[in-house]
Amino acid sequence: xxxxxxxxxxxxxxxxxxxxxxxxxxxxxxxxxxxxxxxxxxxxxxxxxxxxxxxxxxxxxxxxxxxxxxxxxxxxxxxxxxxxxxxxxxxxxxxxxxxxxxxxxxxxxxxxxxxxxxx
Amino acid sequence: xxxxxxxxxxxxxxxxxxxxxxxxxxxxxxxxxxxxxxxxxxxxxxxxxxxxxxxxxxxxxxxxxxxxxxxxxxxxxxxxxxxxxxxxxxxxxxxxxxxxxxxxxxxxxxxxxxxxxxxxxxxxxxxxxxxxxxxxxxxxxxxxxxxxxxxxxxxxxxxxxxxxxxxxxxxxxxxxxxxxxxxxxxxxxxxxxxxxxxxxxxxxxxxxxxxxxxxxxxxxxxxxxxxxxxxxxxxxxxxxxxxxxxxxxxxxxxxxxxxxxxxxxxxxxxxxxxxxxxxxxxxxxxxxxxxxxxxxxxxxxxxxxxxxxxxxxxxxxxxxxxxxxxxxxxxxxxxxxxxxxxxxxxxxxxxxxxxxxxxxxxxxxxxxxxxxxxxxxxxxxxxxxxxxxxxxxxxxxxxxxxxxxxxxxxxxxxxxxxxxxxxxxxxxxxxxxxxxxxxxxxxxxxxxxxxxxxxxxxxxxxxxxx
Numbered sequence: 090x091x092x093x094x095x096x097x098x099x100x101x102x103x104x105x106x107x108x109x110x111x112x113x114x115x116x117x118x119x120x121x122x123x124x125x126x127x128x129x130x131x132x133x134x135x136x137x138x139x140x141x142x143x144x145x146x147x148x149x150x151x152x153x154x155x156x157x158x159x160x161x162x163x164x165x166x167x168x169x170x171x172x173x174x175x176x177x178x179x180x181x182x183x184x185x186x187x188x189x190x191x192x193x194x195x196x197x198x199x200x201x202x203x204x205x206x207x208x
Numbered sequence: 209x210x211x212x213x214x215x216x217x218x219x220x221x222x223x224x225x226x227x228x229x230x231x232x233x234x235x236x237x238x239x240x241x242x243x244x245x246x247x248x249x250x251x252x253x254x255x256x257x258x259x260x261x262x263x264x265x266x267x268x269x270x271x272x273x274x275x276x277x278x279x280x281x282x283x284x285x286x287x288x289x290x291x292x293x294x295x296x297x298x299x300x301x302x303x304x305x306x307x308x309x310x311x312x313x314x315x316x317x318x319x320x321x322x323x324x325x326x327x328x329x330x331x332x333x334x335x336x337x338x339x340x341x342x343x344x345x346x347x348x349x350x351x352x353x354x355x356x357x358x359x360x361x362x363x364x365x366x367x368x369x370x371x372x373x374x375x376x377x378x379x380x381x382x383x384x385x386x387x388x389x390x391x392x393x394x395x396x397x398x399x400x401x402x403x404x405x406x407x408x409x410x411x412x413x414x415x416x417x418x419x420x421x422x423x424x425x426x427x428x429x430x431x432x433x434x435x436x437x438x439x440x441x442x443x444x445x446x447x448x449x450x451x452x453x454x455x456x457x458x459x460x461x462x463x464x465x466x467x468x469x470x471x472x473x474x475x476x477x478x479x480x481x482x483x484x485x486x487x488x489x490x491x492x493x494x495x496x497x498x499x500x501x502x503x504x505x506x507x508x509x510x511x512x513x514x515x516x517x518x519x520x521x522x523x524x525x526x527x528x529x530x531x532x533x534x535x536x537x538x539x540x541x542x543x544x545x546x547x548x549x550x551x552x553x554x555x556x557x558x559x560x561x562x563x564x565x566x567x568x569x570x571x572x573x574x575x576x577x578x579x580x581x582x583x584x585x586x587x588x589x590x591x592x593x594x595x596x597x598x599x600x601x602x603x604x605x606x607x608x609x610x611x612x613x614x615x616x617x618x619x620x621x622x623x624x625x626x627x628x629x630x631x632x633x634x635x636x637x638x639x640x641x642x643x644x645x646x647x648x649x650x651x652x653x654x655x656x657x658x659x660x661x662x663x664x665x666x667x668x669x670x671x672x673x674x
Contacts, residue, residue: 093397194230201233 152204159199163192214263214271217256217279218321224248225314232307242294245310246287249317253283262673267389268328277524277670278324278451281531282444286317288531289440291645292539296436299546302350309349312342313440320448324455329378329388332452336374336416339445340367347433347441359432366415366425374412380405390460406465409456417449419509420479423502427486430498435545438494439538442501447527450508454520457512458674469601472513477607480506484611487618493541493551496618497534500577503615504530507589510596510604517671519595522588525667529588529656533576536649540570543642553625558632566638567626569650576653578619579612583657591664 127133170177170185177184199205212219228245232238256279263271290313297303319338326332344367348360378388384402385393396402415422430438461468483503490496508530511523541551543566549555559567576585589612593605638646656663 191226194226197230197233 149207152199156196156199156204159192159195163189211263211265213260214265214269216259217252218318220252220255221249221283221314221318221321224252225311225318228314229307229311232310238303238306239294242290242306242310245314246290249283249287249290249314253280253287256280256283264327267391268331269322269325270327271325272673273670274451274455274520274524274673275325277667278447278527279321281447281524281527282317282320285440285444285447285531285535286313288535288539288645288649289313289436292436292439292542292642293434295546295639295642296434296542300350300434301352302434305349305351309346312346312349313437316342316346316440317444320444323448324451326452327389327391327455327459329381329390333371333375333378336412337371339448340371340416343367343437343441343445346437347429349437350434353432355432359429362425363429363433366422370412370415370422373408373415377405377408377412380408385464390456393460393464396464402464406461410471413449413453414475417446417453417505418502419475419505420482420502423479423482426502427490427495427498430494431492435494435538435542435551438498439535439542442497442534442538443527443531446501446505446508447531450505450512450523450527453512454523457515458517458520462515469513469515469599472509472515473601473604476506476509476513476604478506479503479509480608480611482506484615487615490618491553493544493553493556493622494538496622497537497541500615500618501534503611504534504577506611507592507608510601510608511592513601513604514596514599516595516599517674518598518668519592520674521664521668521671522591522595524670525660525664526588526592528663528667529576529584529653532649532652532656533573533583533585536569536646536653537573537577539642539646539649540566540573543638543646544636546639546642547636549636553622556622557625557629559626559636561630562632562634563636563638565643566636566646569646570626571623572650572653574619574623576657578616580616581657584653584660584663586657587660587664 123129131138166188167185170181174181224245228241228248231244232241256276259271259276261271261273261276265271290310293309293313294303294306297306297309302309316339319335319340319342322335323332323339326335344360344364347363348356350356380401382388384396384398384405386397387393411422413419418426430442433441457468480503483499483501483506487496487499487503490499508523508526511519511526544556544559545551556570559570572583576583579586579589589608593608596602596608597605
């Protein structure tokens, strides 16, 4: 039970902080119609939104994202393995080989099925 | 030292899937690859009789006779799916994606096999996802069919929701107990969180096995997805879900949750009622079989409610009967579809004169699903009800028997269209591979009905470990 006290306190602090921000802005903000267009923006002092969020873009970007994922996952596992390569020994090399092999199969699939051809 | 032999079936299947996947990128013909996939799956099925039937791989993965029995069911489900898939793909014009099809079916099978061996919630979740994700893609593999995206989207949205519920449940259980290994729990710190976690866990599994009230996606997805995929979808995830439910029952709920009988009894009853009543007005064979599948899950949940070792064995036996009857029926529907016949009651009329063999096989499946003596499905129902009766759930048994009679109406109505309605023309030439798959299933259902003890005894042996 006691070990969860910190979680509870954090939760309480989060609720209080968020609640205080809402209440404070209610009290402090000027009443009546907004005088400035900027007041109506999503982020008053942020980047000015230029268009709707529903934009059409080429489906190929999804393929690029998937290709990125293959190497991303590979790197995410290669670094920790590289740090412990001595302790893990031969088994580790075999395991990481299988892992990279599987991802390579995915890469070869991507390549063979024309994922790299932009036109 | 890690016991790699415990994983030999899973590793074999993964190797098979990857090798075929890479082979598909070379010039090897798709026919040969499909054949190799079928042979490889069958070889793994035979191999499963030689592997040691007990063992653990760390504390997260256990191989016991119960899991092994279910793994064989999954392998057979994959095998029957692959047998029917090639011809169907040619007719429906997705042969170009057969490589992906095979990979996805084998990976879903791998997920199911890992799921029934899981003993820790993280392994459980990863296996659950490995079973689910390929199915979303498989449902959409027939890209040209305008219905396909709808069916695939439905299974994807409902499936994602169930994963979310499941993962939240797992998180709450972890918060309440401090471990994800359900055999390592010492105390329950927060009973409220624990209860909530258990409910969410049941919700997640309920979606997968199409239990009431989480079955809405089933008919639409079944109608839209390619029929061999539906055949797989109607057996493997359900058997995996029920299998894992039994494992949780014996190793987790019984120790920490207390009595779940009342809950499962209610769920079993409403699932049976909903499935059977919704199946009555169906005119599309795939939708009819979808609702009948919901009803069958209700019958199996009767065994779960009983919660004894005997009932677990009978549920295993029920799934063998259901595997062959239900997959057989779906593959027979697939066979009709390859001949350009609509999968409806009207489309199947006069089948006895148009394709006598297929009609005879279909009749065997319908009788088995309906529970007519003496085919395999009859024994399945009988033993499940017997197990429920032994546990004192006579109300559930009575309800189940009553609904089984109602179910006979819609099963035999299909038979009526096939055998008695005479105005259907043109004989059908069912492709060999599909006819073989349907034939094997029909022979097993028929012969298994004559000597059910050959399947009941192994099922009883399989649960001795609990």
